[in-house]
Amino acid sequence: MSIGITSYGVYIPRYRIKVEEIARVWGDDPENIKRGLGVCEKSVPDMDEDTATIAVEAARNAIRRNNTNPKEVGAIYVGSESHPYVVKPTATIVAEAIGATPYLTAADFEFACKAGTAAIQACMGEVAAGFIEYGMAIGSDVSQAAPGDALEYTAAAGGAAYIIGKKNLIAEIEDTFSFTTDTPDFWRREGMSYPLHGGRFTGEPAYFRHIVSATKGLMEKIDVKPGDYDFVVFHQPNGKFPIRVAKKLGFTKEQIQPGLIVPTLGNTYSASSLISLAAVLDEAEQGSRILMTSFGSGAGSDSFSMVITEGIDEMRDKAPTVQELLKGARYLDYALYAKHKGVM
Amino acid sequence: MAVPRFWRNIPARYNLIGTKCLTCEKCYFPPRTTCPACRRAGKIEMHKFEGIGEVVTYTVIHSASEGFDRQTPYVLAIIRLDEGPCMTAQIVCDPNEIEIGMKVQSIFRKIAEEGPDGVICYGTKFAPKR
Numbered sequence: 472m473s474i475g476i477t478s479y480g481v482y483i484p485r486y487r488i489k490v491e492e493i494a495r496v497w498g499d500d501p502e503n504i505k506r507g508l509g510v511c512e513k514s515v516p517d518m519d520e521d522t523a524t525i526a527v528e529a530a531r532n533a534i535r536r537n538n539t540n541p542k543e544v545g546a547i548y549v550g551s552e553s554h555p556y557v558v559k560p561t562a563t564i565v566a567e568a569i570g571a572t573p574y575l576t577a578a579d580f581e582f583a584c585k586a587g588t589a590a591i592q593a594c595m596g597e598v599a600a601g602f603i604e605y606g607m608a609i610g611s612d613v614s615q616a617a618p619g620d621a622l623e624y625t626a627a628a629g630g631a632a633y634i635i636g637k638k639n640l641i642a643e644i645e646d647t648f649s650f651t652t653d654t655p656d657f658w659r660r661e662g663m664s665y666p667l668h669g670g671r672f673t674g675e676p677a678y679f680r681h682i683v684s685a686t687k688g689l690m691e692k693i694d695v696k697p698g699d700y701d702f703v704v705f706h707q708p709n710g711k712f713p714i715r716v717a718k719k720l721g722f723t724k725e726q727i728q729p730g731l732i733v734p735t736l737g738n739t740y741s742a743s744s745l746i747s748l749a750a751v752l753d754e755a756e757q758g759s760r761i762l763m764t765s766f767g768s769g770a771g772s773d774s775f776s777m778v779i780t781e782g783i784d785e786m787r788d789k790a791p792t793v794q795e796l797l798k799g800a801r802y803l804d805y806a807l808y809a810k811h812k813g814v815m
Numbered sequence: 816m817a818v819p820r821f822w823r824n825i826p827a828r829y830n831l832i833g834t835k836c837l838t839c840e841k842c843y844f845p846p847r848t849t850c851p852a853c854r855r856a857g858k859i860e861m862h863k864f865e866g867i868g869e870v871v872t873y874t875v876i877h878s879a880s881e882g883f884d885r886q887t888p889y890v891l892a893i894i895r896l897d898e899g900p901c902m903t904a905q906i907v908c909d910p911n912e913i914e915i916g917m918k919v920q921s922i923f924r925k926i927a928e929e930g931p932d933g934v935i936c937y938g939t940k941f942a943p944k945r
């Protein structure tokens with residue numbers, strides 16, 4: 472019995488701020504930062520956008536793309552580290568706004584940047600067990616970074632929604648494999664506005680160890696090698712880490728390039744690997760094999776192997792592609808950016 | 816706005832749910848329980864609007880009431896939905912972009928917050944059609 476993706480939808484706010492503009496305010500050298508991070512600009516939410524509105528727009532694009540009957544969606548899980556309420560699920564707002572209520576289950580997931588892929592795994596389980604017809608997994612974030620912190624150059628906003636089912640698949644998920652440890656590389660305590668991080672500690676023992684272990688574990692489990700894939704997607708906190716981890720695992724630049732969207736989008740946290748996967752689905756062909764591995768601080772990685780099935784061509788154009796959503800950006804100066812973020 | 820009133824209006828606010836008279840095909844938003852044209856011959860059913868329409872007229876708000884004052888300047892417009900009825904809503908665009916007759920589409924946004932510890936009201940606004 473095969474389980475997989477039946478539809479997907481993405482949403483990216485239309486505002487951007489360039490690295491030069493942030494660097495101007497803090498007296499940093501923009502070229503140095505762009506070279507170091509591999510990021511040129513990042514998305515910024517409008518003043519009336521938050522994780523819930525972004526999740527709703529992504530979910531509506533997923534429903535629109537293959538004309539899913541929302542009443543057949545039996546579970547909605549929203550992964551984020553910036554849910555608008557501490558108590559009151561974002562998933563209920565999404566369920567109401569796509570017309571899936573009231574006969575479904577819903578919950579919010581949290582696991583730093585990998586909560587959205589954990590939601591996909593939960594949906595896969597319920598679909599496989601026959602509890603639900605379709606499940607919707609969403610990763611959505613309006614990432615917060617303290618003004619002046621290095622994270623301010625990359626913390627962006629965006630969302631992606633995936634419908635998981637057994638019928639009308641556009642991509643069959645062959646298998647999934649996870650790697651999880653207690654690693655305090657990045658955290659935010661209750662009531663605090665901004666997260667803290669362990670500086671250089673976030674690289675080797677966190678991002679690289681978890682992504683490498685999950686990806687290798689998956690490839691061993693289903694007996695494949697890097698050369699068997701057409702596309703590969705890794706979580707993108709910046710433009711450097713995913714390229715380095717790809718090389719480490721034996722993947723080529725050609726395999727990673729189509730999904731590498733962080734240079735003009737920034738790090739969309741829970742949405743990062745999911746928007747990258749969408750960019751790949753926007754151009755993959757029947758038979759294409761894709762590997763995706765997310766990373767969430769704290770820390771863990773979920774790895775997925777999938778193969779594109781027939782039928783993807785007909786539904787692709789029924790909702791905006793990632794490249795279309797990246798077009799028509801409006802650039803903000805730092806003062807307007809601060810107003811958008813509610814800092815002033 | 817009181818929480819119960821906001822909650823009761825969620826279907827209309829989130830999804831533009833109105834009504835349609837099956838006898839004369841006229842659509843209503845906000846929803847009406849009877850058709851003023853057909854009276855007792857009217858047959859009313861729920862109708863979900865597509866969310867596409869055009870700007871009939873607009874104004875740019877520079878000084879707003881509490882809760883909206885951070886968003887100024889913003890555009891408030893009367894929109895005629897493709898199915899017929901008119902409604903007032905905020906248009907999310909640059910005040911220089913707006914013009915009468917402009918095609919717009921519905922989007923999901925935050926409408927207001929009852930302070931930092933109150934409920935957040937979400938609902939429909941419009942944006943220039945892509």
Ligand SMILES: [Zn+2]
Pocket residue numbers: 836837838839840841850851852853854857858
């Ligand atoms: Zn009538």
